Amino acid sequence: MSREGAEHALRARAAERDRISGDLLDLESHTTYQLLKGASLRDATRLRWEEAQAALARLWSLYDAYRGVLRDAEQVRAERSRLGGEQLEALTALLSGRSVLLKAPAKPVEQRSLLPPVEERLTLDETVLRMDAAFQLATDALTEIDSVWSALLPRVDSAAAALAGARELGSRLGEPVDLTRQDADLTRLRAAVLADPLGSGHVKQELDTLVRHLENVRADLEQALTVKDEYGxxxxxxxxxxxxxxxxxxxxxxxxxxxxxxxxxxxxxxxxxxxxxxxxxxxxxxxxxxxxxxxxxxxxxxxxxxxxxxxxxxxxxxxxRGLLNRRDELRGLLGACQAKAARTGMVEDPAAMRLYERARLLLWSSPCDLTRAAAAVDEYKRAINGGGR
The missing domain is CATH 1.20.5 (Single alpha-helices involved in coiled-coils or other helix-helix interfaces)
Known part of the structure; x- marks a missing residue:
């Protein structure tokens, strides 16, 4: 590595170290990260967070070793204003070689061997890649848990507000409503969301059902208050x-x-x-x-x-009244049919005359049987039309 190359590589690595340090600080200051640190988790979320914490532990171990190599490189560079041959060789080894020493992690006695622990040496690039993989594993878990909390905790708060609102309305009405079961359900669902967000797929539907029920209770209470005020x-x-x-x-x-x-x-x-x-x-x-x-x-x-x-x-x-109109309508239809019979020469036909008379008697009798009268008019109409309609 040339003097200029070593100088450039050291500056780039220092900037990289500062960026990684900033990312780690941002991660640890993340609201969800802080909540998870003090949460009593269980089941799927507990297992996922334990994996994330193990990844973070590896990341910090890698970062400490990585930072130690850069500290050594900066000390070498600070020895002289102009790099000498030995300094350049040392810097090249630190910045390009397998300079990051990873000590074997301590194990509980039941997992130990009498063989010497295996240590590993990595280049700075390999170390950064491993740190990034651990960082991604941790942030993926954080993102997944945070997305569930972001979706469900506002629903929990909405249910709590609806519950408090129903109690307040019941107090105003002077008839407190028994919401013991809903209160217990909300407490249970809140605990489930906080303790195991990754295993709380059923909670959304239960929360929606609870909120709908509380909204119905609230609507009933508001209506009751209105009735009480406006009853007279x-x-x-x-x-x-x-x-x-x-x-x-x-x-x-x-x-x-x-x-x-x-x-x-x-x-x-x-x-x-x-x-x-x-x-x-x-x-x-x-x-x-x-x-x-x-x-x-x-x-x-x-x-x-x-x-x-x-x-x-x-x-x-x-x-x-429509029945009277129907009778008058049938009378008019019968008259129209009789006029047509006169035009077509059917008015003197004996059979047609009998049908006409029958319909007329039904329509002008009191009380009139409309069903029979309508059938009689229809029969007369078909007769003067030659049997068709």
Whole structure:
């Protein structure tokens, strides 16, 4: 190695040493590394971290030996301002030769041999390659564990916030909610994430289920608080809604009364009132000594039932009046068919005349059997069309 080459190699190695030192310090100051140092790990994570720690121990041993060679080289270079032959030879051996001595690691007695321990000599380049392999093994483990913690710990915190929020709402409501099981589940899941993140694949689904449950509890409690604050107003609104149901049912009964004398109706077409049942449910709700959670659920159900009862009564009235429209439609169709029969010379046909009369009697009788009348009109229509439709 030339003097210039030795000078350059020494400077490059010094810069390399400083860079490696910085990387090692960054690793040890990493938040996840600090957490793992003091964590009580178990199972897959414990085994993975033990492998990483063993790799780090090898790395530091290599680094100490590597740094010792560079320290020796720097001392050789500092002996004289200009390198002499002996100095250049020593520097060349240190910087290019197998100058890094790796002592055999101490072993427990059960793993020892009576043969002398084997020491190994490496070049600086070989030492750096080994340090890099150990560094990668350690950082891969760190990255994998950190990615799981980064994904799951915010979910744990979210579940904890939801749990605290549900408790606070229950306190405001004056009806504390029993969340003992959810609290125990959260404690268990947090411990699993912290102790064995690499073996906590099931935790994500459990956390999601727990958060959804707590969000539902929170929604119920918020609704209960709203009902508690607005119960008087909502009760009055419900009473007004029952008046609307009564009006709609009255309209349905009037429609039934007007239609039943003109159209034959089955017994089940008679409108039935749902108001008495809704009034009884409202009275029971007023007298209830249950929780506001339960009262909120029942009030919401009653409000929906009142809305559905009004819609049902309105639909029944429209359907009943539609029967009169259907009868009139059939009457118009029968008249149109008779006019066509006159144009085609079928009006005097005995068979057609019988079919017409039968349809007419059905349509102008009270109450009218719409099913039979429709069939009779259709039969007459086919007859004047020559049997086709």
């Amino acid at each position: 107003a909502r009760r009055e609104n419900l009473k007004a809604a029952l008046d609307l149901v009564r009006a709609a049912e009255s309209e349905a009964r009037l429609a039934h009364g007007a239609v039943v004398v003109k159209i034959a109706l089955p017994p089940q077409a008679q409108p039935r009132s749902g108001v008495p049942e809704l009034e009884a449910a409202l009275a029971a709700l007023d007298a209830s000594a249950g929780s506001w959670l339960e009262r909120a659920r029942r009030l919401t159900v009653l409000e929906r039932q009142a809305e559905e009862a009004e819609a049902k009564a309105g639909a029944a009235a429209r359907a009943l």
